[in-house]
Amino acid sequence: MKITSIKGFADILPGEVEIWQFIEEKAREVFGVYNFSEIRIPIVEKTELFSRSLGETTDIVEKEMYTFTDQDAKESRLTLRPEGTAGVVRAYVESEMYQVEPVRKLFYSGPMFRRERPQKGRQRQFYQIGAEVLGRADALVDAELLLLLSDFFRRIGLEGVTLELNSLGCVQCRPAYREKLLAFLRERADRLCENCRRRMERNPLRVLDCKEPSCIEATRDAPSILDYLCEACREHFNIVQELLRQSDVAYKLNPRMVRGLDYYCRTTFEWTSTQLGAQNAVAAGGRYDGLVADLGGPPTPGVGFAMGMERLVLLLSMRELRQAPRPALFLVWVGDAGRAWAFPTAHRLRLRGVSVEMEGERKSLKSQMRRADKLRARNVIIVGDEELGKGIAVLRDMDSKEQRELRLEGLEDELVRRLEAPA
């Protein structure tokens, strides 16, 4: 029986991995421009970290986490991280970063794990690139993150994404809205789907997000969170919008947008694409001003986002930008003497930074040339008994088909010099 990978855990093979590298490279560039530092945190954390930060009753915590018991005396409960923010905040608090400099702009990338049914744009091990800004409460930083994302999408040539924006209010104003909404929903509970009737009391905001036609119909005239924001929240949200308009970043207000995690407050946002099928969110995030304190740190505001790598890859794969590595030189050898010459020569050239490839088995010259062509080598060196006898090697430019004889003596210097010139 062949051993296969497990459901929802995919290999990223050559041919596709180049797109991943491209995205990661561009992300680093943008994060650099915006002065973010990278942070690397563990993939496994204590289960409690996630249940406390995401919310006990969220779907992720209730049924999607990979949780197991560690083999130590205490039988610790551990969990494969389902998202990145909790761990970053934990690290911020644990290392007491705030003592030295409370304002931190951090980014991370890596795998996350949720035990959901796989489908287009959704894996059980999936990759996110995310960023968090800790210690800044002002609306400028909310807008800055949105501009960063907008810049990033431009940099990778991604079009057709739209920004949806909402504010969830704060501890001051959200409870009042919640009561108002709950009263509204109770009046028409009979018209809501079973699912919504169940979650209505626990998390009434979620009902606004339901795709069930009956629920959409029933909540058509539901009160909007944006009408209930307190003075401070309204001011904050207005500034965010104003800054976006100044920078010509288009957005759409969506007062029904609810984030899945409990820690969000004030600004929340989602960049979506219509080309992704059901899983249309490319990047999403928001503000979480209470989380640092919840995890035992000093009261510290926070705001961040995460992007879904496989969704970005899906969108970019629709375009052709894959570039397989191309050897600068292919060494073709004939006869035992040729091979004895070629192998150490290849190594010395590689030590000097030249990408070299060669055949290992005795193959016909034609066959080796075919292989060089297939690998798209730019140049070929041919060395056989004839050449060795004359103290030369034949250099062939595969694109122009030009061929010349080079002296073996000083050949490596000559090749390094010639191949340095960009093709």
Add this chain to the structure above:
RNA sequence: GUGAGUGUAGCUCAAUUAGGUUAGAGCACUGGACUGUGGCUCCAGGGGUUGAGGGUUCAAAUCCCUUCACUCACCCCA
């Protein structure tokens, strides 16, 4: 967790409608034509437990049952 769809060569697919020689093709791969010079062309070759297991039948890729995998959707979310 629920539902639907799909499983035939490395890849894309024929053959399934009404069971019937040895399961085919294109691409890819290997070699040759061109004994030491790539791409084009032509020729040849290798590659299959028809996802797996069981059943019906003289005979199963094809019909029935079970199971597994994948895909998409619900759900949820990045």
